[in-house]
Amino acid sequence: MKIRDAVAADWDQIWPFWHTIVAAGETYTWDRETTQAGARALWMSPAARVFVVEDDGRIVASAYVKPNYGGPAAKVANAGFMVDPASGGRGIGRRLAEHVLTEAPKDGYKAMVFNAVVETNPAVKLWLSFGFAIVGTIPGAFEHPVHGPVGLHVMHKAF
Secondary structure: OEEEEOOHHHHHHHHHHHHHHHHHOOOOOOOOOOOHHHHHHHHOOOOOEEEEEEEOOEEEEEEEEEEOOOHHHOOEEEEEEEEOHHHOOOOHHHHHHHHHHHHHHHOOOOEEEEEEEEOOOOHHHHHHHOOOEEEEEEEEEEEEOOOEEEEEEEEEEEO
């Protein structure tokens, strides 16, 4: 597997799993009916540094890192991570997280915050293992298609 910075042409391989994950409505707060153009604007934003994981020439995961705030707080990053469900369970998400958490401080970020981690998302355990702390939870803020109303965690890690 190879992790590299994304290029614009990678979007065509990111979109199918991005769409599958967001349409499932279990882990992201984005509109489940986000169009491909809208999704591209969210994920491939010019303000973001986007990474992809290639496996045998196929993109199987992606992440972005961008400022969570502006101005004097722009050194606090926000990030998003997605692994193609067909490639899950192989440690790809962990490797991508390690890469992003190494690169973000090199890019000048002093901390990272996740604004809305669905509390039933298995990734919560991953982020805790990387030293993130749950600094707050908004109870019942997310309408999960299986579990009903669940909380959204705000998670933080200083570098």
